[in-house]
Amino acid sequence: MPWPPSRLSPGRLSPGVAGWLAALASGALWGWAMGAIETLRQPPVDMPLAQLVQFLAAMMILWSATGLCWAVATRLAGQRLSALRMVSNWLLMSLSLSAINALLMVSHTGLGIDDETAVLIGRRVSFDAAYAHTLWMNAVFGGFYVAGYWAFLRAVRSRRRLAQVQLALSDEAALLQAARLNSLRGALQPSVLIAAIRVLRQRYDVDPAAADALLDHLVAYLRAAVGGSARASNARVAEARQALRNAIEDPAFAIPITPGKPPSGATP
Numbered sequence: 001m002p003w004p005p006s007r008l009s010p011g012r013l014s015p016g017v018a019g020w021l022a023a024l025a026s027g028a029l030w031g032w033a034m035g036a037i038e039t040l041r042q043p044p045v046d047m048p049l050a051q052l053v054q055f056l057a058a059m060m061i062l063w064s065a066t067g068l069c070w071a072v073a074t075r076l077a078g079q080r081l082s083a084l085r086m087v088s089n090w091l092l093m094s095l096s097l098s099a100i101n102a103l104l105m106v107s108h109t110g111l112g113i114d115d116e117t118a119v120l121i122g123r124r125v126s127f128d129a130a131y132a133h134t135l136w137m138n139a140v141f142g143g144f145y146v147a148g149y150w151a152f153l154r155a156v157r158s159r160r161r162l163a164q165v166q167l168a169l170s171d172e173a174a175l176l177q178a179a180r181l182n183s184l185r186g187a188l189q190p191s192v193l194i195a196a197i198r199v200l201r202q203r204y205d206v207d208p209a210a211a212d213a214l215l216d217h218l219v220a221y222l223r224a225a226v227g228g229s230a231r232a233s234n235a236r237v238a239e240a241r242q243a244l245r246n247a248i249e250d251p252a253f254a255i256p257i258t259p260g261k262p263p264s265g266a267t268p
Helices: 015-041 049-077 083-106 115-121 127-187 190-206 208-226 231-248
Strands: none
Touching (some): 015 049, 015 127, 083 127
């Protein structure tokens, strides 16, 4: 028995999963950039290769984990677009992540750095100094991350609202067109039009001037009927229709008109 078809086409992710993956990727990139900044701030000089690799790996792991925390917290806070939630998230994450970063820097073994490497890179600092340094970095660069995510969310919401407005306008245009067609069907009477066309053929053979006058009445009736969707123009439509009837029922070319029934000899 074959498996039931999946709702998602193969190779495509749901919007929620794709959003989380994009957020985590942006957080990781932010962390790598911060790790590079931290490394360049205190470039290792005359450090053995093994200890250099250890130091670089520790910085990248530390700030990548910090970036992922920023990404998760910011995405959760952005589920409801509120400036207060985003500012509160930025403040809370700056304080908490800076404390964690400072603790890891003070107890360098948590980063996988041995005592010898810590001495070489000068990582034996107090908690207050480490906290002040990481707080500055998290507050400034974390603020940039939150502000960028906020701008992205506002752009996405504006785009969705614009699409909804365009869809609503297209629906309104379709409804308006349908209303106009219904009004046109109600204003036009096929029996009158068929009689007018038949009389026009006859009069152009014997009296072109009278045929031109009848054609003017027919054009006036059609114009009134096409623009007769409003109640104010109903009287104008009725007046134009009656004038056309009078022109058709000229004593010299009398053709009786029965409403709802084509005149005799007319092609339906």
